[in-house]
Amino acid sequence: MNQEESLRAEIHQTLDAIGGPTPALLPAISVRLRPVSPRRPLVAFGRLAAALAIALVVGTVVFSMHRARISPGPVSTSPTNPISAGPGANIAWVTSQTIHGDTVTGVDGTGRVVGRINAPVELRSPDGTHLYAIVNSGIDIFSAIDGHKERTIPLIAFDTGVPMLSSDGRYLAVSSGSPAMLQLVDLTLGRAIASIDVGVPTFGTPLIVGAQAQHVYIFGQTVVKLAFDGSTLHLEQRVNGSAFPCAGLVAGGVNSAGGLAFRVLADNRTLVAFCPMDGRVTWYDLEGLTVKHEIVVGQQNPFWVTPVFAADGNTLYLHESGTGALHVIDLVHETAGKSTKVAMARWNFLSWLGSLLVTPAYAGGIPRSAAVSPDGNWLYAVGGFGAPGGLSLVHLPDATVRGRWLADQALDSVLASADGRTVYVLTASGKELLVLRADGSQLAKVALPANTYGFIVPTSS
């Protein structure tokens, strides 16, 4: 009996002892249904009438103000000037769960499977050329060209670690709870260069700031600020993290691969973080460790919004897959622009009403319903609710929808290749990867293992 089966057996035994055999619940339920029955038509009618009234008002406003027009005809999102990408950067890597653990599959722009990695890959370098898996004894580094393991960088052993790359991909920091420490790795040197015991509790997401990693932060229950002088790390400041949204940065969790929900601005002292729980965008002063400014864009449901940062780091796009709303946040001026309706599941008045009535769900992870082309001109956005809606093409300079691909298909997530010539789309079923050219023509359809759930996107995406 393996460990999983052993734990399963123990849980069965423990909970069976509490619950015993299932009692006869139906008689008591039937009694409680009866008083409800006569009211059902009235309640339903009342709800529908209220929802219709709200929908009429809101729909009119939305239609008149935000509904984007879709011009007919083919649209190409190919970059005007060729973009050179590093080796392997144009390849899509998707994660599947098998009975043997994680399998990460690489697919190139022709639909050919170029390699498979059997490891829990958590990060992809900002330039897309390498993939990183954290293991207890270190970091395994894989080539994004074909998935072969290039090397392992040993670390001081830990139970659970949260890794994060610096914005240029040179450094990697791992924060662990047991032992409670932060380890800093220089990937160009291929070794750990410093570590520090920062006390308890420290577990959180690391953040590396500065070209030489002059500061390393840990965002968790506390916010810890460390200084790095080139050889050693030392504790500089420590504050309670409760004021920070989400009680720390949201890094997407193990393999959730939705991209990062935070960025450090060019001034190297302002962190902007999006909180998927409440739709809050926070500007955080990394010098004083205080919140500078906040905007709440709002969302129909927690975890429905995909945060996508523009390549220049000055704009944050927030796409809500369930409603198709696109919010544009100016990170420099700390303002939210007008929201636009860009993509949603095929228009269905009743399903939209239904979304109003859905009980807010508890959810998690960062979705990947939108991606920005590498030249920054286009945003690809898929609809929500697993319904057909295709892939909308939003021309970002004027925030208009210029076309729609695969309109009859239900899609889940999207990734643009580093050179902008290929668009990869995962279907809502998670069983197929569609490979598209930048003119929308479909090059290939790749069958994937049943439990495929997301791209490993570069940390710059």
Add this chain to the structure above:
Amino acid sequence: MEHAADPDVVQDARRGSEAAFTSMLQPLLEPAYRLAVGMLQDRSLAEDAVQEAAVKAWRRLDQLREGAEIRPWFLGIVANECRTTRRGRWWQVLKTDPVRTAQAPEEQSAQGIDLRNALKRLNQEQRLVVVLYFYLDLPLQEIAGIAGASYAAVRGRLYRGIRELKADFAMSEAEG
């Protein structure tokens, strides 16, 4: 997942047929009760939660999408009901009681109590995923539907839950 309700039965239930609704509900009561037991660790609270969830499901039948699978939909309502139950103030009082008196003898084993306590210490979302995966033996994709979360998020919660469970459990054993 093969728990799509018969469309005709759903239609009848939506029109107000109690018989149709209870026939839909019947096979779901056992997993619902086990889910509630796993979340609340109390027999009578679990019974109440399932009953309440059934009444809410009856009222919300219009929200069940055409062709949608009924088991994740209903278990999602049960899970929400368990969350509501746990949020109640009276639960906080009960929660401080480490050992109840009306427990089966086999439950009194130190290991069983350790595991119960370890499960209790998981946050609600982790506990939900752990219970659905290990106790109801459901696949992660269906769990994602019940939890209203992405597959990746559910998997992450399961991993973290197992880690915390094992760490917590190991610590209790060591202390013992």
